[in-house]
Amino acid sequence: MVNRKSNYLQKSAPSRFVLLPTGYVERRDDHLPIPISEEDKENFGDDIEKVLTERNLPYSHADFGFAPDVRNIDEMYDEDLKHAEAYANIINEDDEVEVEGLGDQVLNCVESWKEAFDGKLLENIIRSKYIRPRNIQCSVIPLILDHYDLIVSAETGVGKTAAYLLPIIDECMKDKIKGEFTSAPNTPYAVILGPTRELVKQAFEQATKFAHDTGVSVAKAYGEYSVKKNKKEIGKLCDIICATPGRFLDFVENKVINLSKVRFLVFDECDILLAGDFKRVIDTALFGCEIQIAINRTTLFFSATMNDETIQLAKEYMRPEEILIVKNKVIAPSKKCVQEFKIAPKVGKFGQLLAYFRSELVKVDKDAKRLSPTFIFCEQRLSCEKIAYSLEKYGIPILPLSGLRAQDLREKALKEFRDNSITVLCVTDLGSRGIDVKDVDLVINYDMPKDYASYVHRVGRAGRIRHGKCISYVSPQTDGPLLLNIKKAMEKAGQKIPPSLIDCINTIDDSNTESPSLERGNNFVNTEGVLGTTNKVEESVATINVKKEEKSAKPQVFIKQVEEEKNIETFENVTEKHPPSSEKEEDILDDDGW
Template sequence: MSGAESSKAGASKAAADVAETEPVAEEQKKKTFAELGVIPAICEACETMGFKNATEIQVESIPHALGGRDIIGLAQTGSGKTAAFSIPILQALWDNPQPLFACILAPTRELAYQISQQVEALGATMGARCATIVGGMDMVSQSIALAKRPHVVVATPGRLQDHLENTKGFSLRNLKYLVLDEADRLLDMDFGPIIDKLLQSIPRERTTMLFSATMTTKVAKLQRASLKNPVRVEVSTKYATVSTLSQYYLFMPFVQKDIHVVHLANEQAGQSILVFTRTVHDCQRLSLVLRTLGFPAVPLHGQLSQSARLGALATFRSGGRNILIATDVASRGLDIPAVDLVVNYDLPSNSKDYIHRVGRTARAGRSGKSVTLVSQYDVELLQRIEKTIGKKLTLFPAGADKETISLLEERVGDAQRAAVRELRENGAGGAKGAGKRKRRMNEDRAGEGMDRDDDVVQADFKALGRGSGGGGGGKKKHKR
């Protein structure tokens, strides 16, 4: 988004007069959860989950949240913010057990399920009950889950609003805690009006925690509307990637991208690989190409059913298939541990999305690498990303040479044609199908229609017969 830095600066200034800032020291001694004031029952759960020491965002926010303060947490994906807001909620629940105690809002269905899993794991020793309320699932079964009066509701905004309006006996009038996770993305997905409605349905006297990767003008406005005298914690003051991440690029003609993905999959055999595509069509097509060639790939995108999406994530996490082809639905918030390699099949138009994508590897101090495929059409986007992160990407040393490309060309071409045939037979990926989906979403309720992925609208772009590649751009780029 152009002007992101200036918007961020303006929003930060606007928020300064309503939030006291708690800066995080660059060099900070590690602390245990017990040292932060967390009760033994939850410390035991943290140990069971492998959380030995608290992360920066947890160290800075948990003590304030335990004291009942509203929190604004600015932190990138993988910083441990789910535990940062879950632990104070569970500790307060321990002291004052009651149903419908807390509500956590998330922008995507997958993130909501993952938050629920972590809340239940952290609250296992105290018997905390959690309900996940998201679009794409049966309203009746969700109504039954809500009737059982869970302690914590984790929801996407549209479906939660549906239940507040239509589910008899369900309300949040006794709510004690509200969390807005990935607030910047909640607002980017136009959930703002629904969140405004939700704020009118819950008590004014509550503790609110807002977590976001960036402080945009929209987030600052939401903060002023929903938080009271908040403590602001910021563990990342600039766009950056971690030092343990090795970032590479490969330059190639546009038409050779599939060949290079196949080569990378072969060279990194046995490792977990996450490939990001810009469109649903390429996500589906590329996964078919790889599977045709014998690689264990699984797609994850917004046009899959909810059960298929959860199944794809579960299969990848368990190692059943070690290659996940995903649209940006998976680039933020999803709990996909220990990814060895991130491949950017397409460059994102937003530099921040690049940071979120590559943030899926090199997490929690581990090393990792990313490889970005750059065609003759992507040079400007690459330069913009490099400017944002403040470093140049390095040419990947293990890329396919001319001989390898020549050997793979025929096999990959056959696989591409087979993938296109299968997509046509199944009626997937075409602009006509995408148009029907968009019309169907427009007919949905406003809230439910927005419980979708940003990438769905991009499915109209046809990937078949894309540019002829090559050209003089390659020679120019190799002079980097």
């Protein structure tokens, strides 16, 4: 067993430390300026030095007593009420859902909430102004209520979170009435895992809203939340726990969370959770600890970007009666977002961004509060700080959000963005997954992402309750292959190709795309979605048997690893807050586990 207490100061630096690319550095009188390069001066202008010298690097870890502020129930219902009319219009644009693996069985979709739920849960749904189930919910909800293991791939912004939360809450209520489950401290009925703290907190808040006055309790667990306070929360009642992998493993190992009664296990953004170190952390928590997760459970996988590898990994956790639900055969950017592409060399790119905002300010009579709510995505954590402070100088209400910042600062930025106290949020890919801010009208890719899947998720931050727009600044040196993947996916989805995308592809020299494996955009080249064009996935989708058989969903490869190693020393390398190897390190797997 790893002694975490003795390593805590080293791995989770308190607020007197800041995180630089070289590691943690002690703050001296709160005066540690943001580093400025000659390239910064060339890109942002000579006065950038003055702007940034007046600013300091943010502290990288919340105080040890930090506890997240949670929106109250009325605030969340008021938000739903505010967007009720727009929501009623946008749901008619959802694509049809295909269900594979049913065999000769007929899926009885739910056409109204009353067909699936009643009582207080139904009241909460109605109060949320959800007029009817969306297409993905029509298919997924009855299958979860029938306890099928599911892999669900659906485009961004179509109600995936509610699709799994509502039936889980309903089943928990019913099992309590039947006496098949009794709430107990530290003993969840359902576990929901997410890759980022922001996504986990969001799932927690939505679960709390739906479960209000139903007798179903909801708890959260993620990094930088005071361990003492977090244990106290879970030590009450925690029928549903929303957690990041690192904190989840720590609590399971130390018997703060007892998995023996779990009936539902959810992987939200499963393509991230099943990749690399996250998978090992999760496997250790589920199968490598003294008290392992219940065998007779329902396991659910959700993401907007699913490929063959993710499906095969997901099957390791599932029972034979797997169902594959596909939104469409092509993983394409949201059709509710108009996409625009602009060639922008690295030096001079900020000038284009500034010119755009200046033109937008003219349209709103220089009232910056009337600017469209906007996400600006960039690749580097320090870039978030530099872009935000530089735009702020020109009167743009903006805050940065990245793994460089402590959790309290991150949550404060997101709250101010939701409340319209600021209109622009400058983020790394930390904010690309699942974050649901309904007002967002515009996404700007200041830097293009490294892979196609990330592009899809970024675009999906806009166009959630009304049509939005995405502007991408394209590098001629690196982004050619990614642009080709975007074009290919849009063609297969039957979407109109933006003229600006074709212009950018034609502008980029052919030599930049001769060796696509060395360029951006090739980490996710299977844009044909879950079904693909081969028989490999079709063969993996078994016909559902009417009579379900119990089977241990424990990865066999992992069992062998645990038997051979008998320790988890590599956990130290997984859950510590890694300092980036360079400023360009991507920033999505941002969970320090504590």
